Amino acid sequence: MPLNPAKPVYAISLNLVGFTLKGQNLSSQGFNVRVFTISDLERVMHINAKCLPENYSSYFYRDLYTKYPDTFLVAEADGEIQGYIMCRIERGWSKRGKLSAARLAHVVSIAVMEKYRRRGIGKELIAQSMARARRIYDCDEGYLEVRVSNEPAVGLYTKLGYSKVKRNYGYYLDGEDAWVMAVNLDEF
Ligand code: ACO
Numbered sequence: 001m002p003l004n005p006a007k008p009v010y011a012i013s014l015n016l017v018g019f020t021l022k023g024q025n026l027s028s029q030g031f032n033v034r035v036f037t038i039s040d041l042e043r044v045m046h047i048n049a050k051c052l053p054e055n056y057s058s059y060f061y062r063d064l065y066t067k068y069p070d071t072f073l074v075a076e077a078d079g080e081i082q083g084y085i086m087c088r089i090e091r092g093w094s095k096r097g098k099l100s101a102a103r104l105a106h107v108v109s110i111a112v113m114e115k116y117r118r119r120g121i122g123k124e125l126i127a128q129s130m131a132r133a134r135r136i137y138d139c140d141e142g143y144l145e146v147r148v149s150n151e152p153a154v155g156l157y158t159k160l161g162y163s164k165v166k167r168n169y170g171y172y173l174d175g176e177d178a179w180v181m182a183v184n185l186d187e188f
């Protein structure tokens with residue numbers, strides 16, 4: 001069949017416009033957030049090992065992905081995954097002082113490769129994951145633990161509306177304390 005270059009080019013440019021205007025995936029800051037798939041596992045484990053002392057078996061990642069796929073996200077830039085977030089959906093007491101049961105989106109781990117920090121990737125990963133936890137898993141609150149010395153992460157969470165609700169003494173294996181920080185998911 002003879003090629004008709006006009007048609008495909010037209011279709012592609014239309015798609016690009018729609019993609020950019022919607023702004024759902026391709027961010028203007030030059031990164032793209034999407035859901036995790038199993039073929040991303042090796043790279044995500046690599047990022048975790050580079051960025052955090054809390055490391056997990058591949059079973060642990062697979063288990064979280066199988067149970068809560070919609071809040072396990074990755075961020076791509078320069079053709080490679082540079083950040084991830086993974087969550088567990090739990091039922092428990094509100095962490096925010098309300099004497100009521102709640103559906104909680106527990107951020108188990110988030111990290112962004114050092115070279116790609118301070119571009120808004122961490123913020124976007126949390127914002128999208130929490131919005132999905134609210135919409136898809138019907139969660140009321142988000143919460144997480146973070147080392148009290150981890151100023152970048154505490155700064156990020158505070159900026160997104162999380163507040164410190166409790167100090168867990170000696171929470172980490174090396175004896176450091178954790179802040180428990182929580183947020184109402186109506187914010188997302
Ligand atoms: N110092 C102070 N505030 C900071 C810093 C910093 N180094 N980094 C981010 N913030 C705050 C700022 O308010 C920032 O907004 P601004 O840049 O407009 O000032 C805001 O957070 C958003 O920053 P992002 O660019 O979205 O965050 P980034 O993509 O750099 O990722 C992260 C932040 C994930 C904490 C990154 O520093 C990282 O991977 N650190 C190592 C791993 C880690 O500590 N993960 C969290 C462990 S706790 C847990 O996983 C539940």
Ligand code: ZN
Pocket residue numbers: 106107108144145
């Ligand atoms: Zn935790």
